[in-house]
Amino acid sequence: MPAEPTVERADLTALIERVRLRDVGAFRRRVEGGGTGAMIGDLFHTVFVIALTTIFGGLAVLALLVVGAGVVLRVLDDADRGFAVIAGTTAIAVTIFAACFALVAWFVRLGADIAIRDGRLPPNWRRRYRLHRFAVDNGLSYVPEAVGLRRSGVIFTAGRSPRGYDILSTGPGSDFEIGNFQYAGDWRSERALRRFGYFRLRLPGPLPHIVLEARRNRRWFGRSNLPWRFTSKQALSLEGDFDRFFRLHVPEGFEQDALYLFTPDLMVLFMDRASDFDVEIVDDWMYVYSPRPFRMADQRTYERLFAVLDTVGRRTLDRSARYTRHQPPSRYRVPSRLIRSIRIGPIVILGVFVLLLVRRLVMGA
Template sequence: MTTPPLTFDARPLTDPVDPAAVRAFAAEVRARGTQGPAISTVIGIVIAVVVGLVLVPTVVTVILSLASFSDSPEAAAIPLLLIGLVLAAIGIMVWLGWRNGRDTRYRLNRFAQANGMSYEARVADPPLPGMIFSLGRSRLATDLVRGSTPRFVEFGNYQYTVQSGKNSTTYRWGYVAVKLDVPLPNIVLDAKGNNGFGSNLPASFQKEQRLSLEGDFDQHFTLYCPSGYERDALYLFTPDIMARFIDNAAQLDVEIVDDWLFLYTQRKVSTLDPATWAWLFGAVGALLTKFDQWARWRDERLLAESADAVASGVPVATDPALPFAPPVGLLTPPPGVAPQGRRLKRSGTWLPIVILIVFGAFWFWSRLN
C-alpha cells in the first residue's frame, strides 16, 4: 500500500505578502549577519558600475563628437535617448530581481514556519558528505528549509564553480538531505529518467561496483555499491523499498554516504512552486517509513576486526555491567562501516583522452598535408 504524502501548508508560497513585513524580515536577516548580498546581486552591481563608469561616458563622447560634425544635432541625439531607455530598462530589471529575491526568502521563511520547520537564507561551503559538496570552489547552499521530525531533513539549492583554464562553469543542483540512524555503505542510485546521453552525476564509478537487482528496478536506476557489499545492498534494498524508490524518486539521483541519504536533481528544490514541494514531500514521506529497518543493519566486517584486535592483544572495551562477558563487539558489530565500504571507487573519464587523441590526429594530418 502506498503511503500518503506528508501534508503541508503551501499557502505562504502564493499568498499576497505585506511589503512592510518583507522589509522587516530583510532587516532582521541583515541584523543577524546571516545573509550577505547574493552572488547575482554582486554581479549585477559590478556590471552596473562598469557600464556607468566606462561604457556610458565612452558612448556619450562618441555620439557628441559625431553630433558636432552633423547637420542635424537633434537626429544625433536620438542614440542618447535610446541608451537612456536601455539603461533604465536594465535598472528596472535589476531592481525587480532584487525585490523578487527578497520576497522569495520571506515567503520561504513563512512556509517553513507554517509547517514546523526552519529557514536559512544561505550557508557557504556546507559540511555535507555528498558527492556534489566537495567539488569546485565558491560552494554555496541557499534557501535551506529544515525539519527535525520525525527525523532531520534539509531541502536546499546548491551551486559550485569549476575552473578550467581561463574559463569557469557554475553548476547548480537541488538536494534533499535526510539524516539516517546509523552509517551505511556508500551506495549510489543513478536515475535513468534524468540522464541525457550519459549519466548526469558529477562523478563516475568503476563498473565492477554495479549491482543488478530483481524486478524492473534496473530499468529505473543503476545501483553502485562497494565491492564485497552486494549482500548488504540486497539487505537494504528489499522489494518493498525498491518499489518506494521507483514510485516516488525515479527522477531523482540518490546517494547514501555515512549516516546521510541525499536526493539530487538539477532543478531548484527550494522554490515557490507548491507542486515541487508536494512531489518532494511525497517522496521523502514514502521513504521515511522504511528507514527504521535500515537502522538494524550492521557491518559484519567490524565484528571480524574486533576479533582480530583481541587475537593480536589490542585492548578492547568490555561491558562494565557484565565483567565476565566477552569484549563488546564480538557478538554484535557496533554501528559503522568498515573502511572498504565507506566510499565507492571512482573511475576516470575518457573524454579528455579522446579529445587529445582527436586533436593529435588532426595536427598530424595537417602536417602531412
C-alpha cells in the same frame, strides 16, 4: 530522532496566502541590519559584470561583422552578379547574424552566471519572507544563503565556489534538510554553473556507499547529472524492471549488503515515487538530488518531496535500522566507499595528438 515533516503535519499557509509589501520590507531591513549599502554594492557588481561581458561580446560581434563584410565584398567583386551570388551572400549574412546573436547571448549568460556564482544578484525578498514564515510556522530553521556549503554527498565535493540557498532544516545537528545548491564547474564542464535541489535524511547508522543514478533525468547522450563517474565493476543489476529506472552503484564486496537493503517493496517505492531523482546513501545519510533547483516557495514542491520522504524515506529508515543491528562493528573496517573512475577520453585525445606531432617531426626530419 525527531519526526520527519509530512504534508499532513505541515502548515503551508505561508506559501499560499498573499503577503504585504510592508511586512516584506520590515523583514528585509531586519536581515540586512537596517542598511542598504550591501544591497547597492551587490547590484552595482551585477550590473558591472553583465555590462563588461556584454561589451566584450559586442567587440567580438563587431570583429565578426567586419570579417563577414570583407568576405561578402570579395564574393561580389570576384563573381558575376547573379542568383547564385545573391543567394550565397544572403546565406553568409544570415549565418553571421545568427553567430553574432548567439555570441552576445553567450556573453550575457556568462556575466549572469558569474554574478549568480558570486551570490551578487539581488535576492527575491518576497520568497525569502514566505520561507521564513513557513519555517516559523513549522518549527524549522531557515538559512537564506550558505556560502561555502559542504556536505558528504557527491554534488558537494565538486567544482568551485559552492553555495547553498533557501535551506530548511530541523535546526542545529538536524536530521532532515532540504534546499538548493550550486557550484561553478571546472574547465571540463559544459556550463559555468551547476545547480541542484536536494534533501537529506539521517539514517540510524552507517551504511556502505550506494548511488542510484536515475535514467529519466539524464543529460545529452545519456550522461549522468552527478559530477562523479563510477567504474563498471561497481554496477549492480537488480531484479525486475528496476534497471530500467535506475543504475545502481555499490562498492565491490558489498553487493549482498545492497541486496539486503533494496528489498522488492523498497524498489517498487523508488520506481513509483523517486524515479526522477538521483539518490545517494553515504555513511549515515540518505541524499535525494534533483537536476534542477527546487521551487522552495511552491506548496507543490513540498507535497511531492514529503510524499517521497513518507514512503521511500521511511522504508529506507526501517531497512537501514535492521541492517545496522545485524552488522558487526568490524564490518566498517573494510573500505565501503565507491571509487571514482578516471575520464580517459581527454588522455586518449592528447596521446593521439602527441603521436601525430612526433610522427610529423620524424618524417620532416
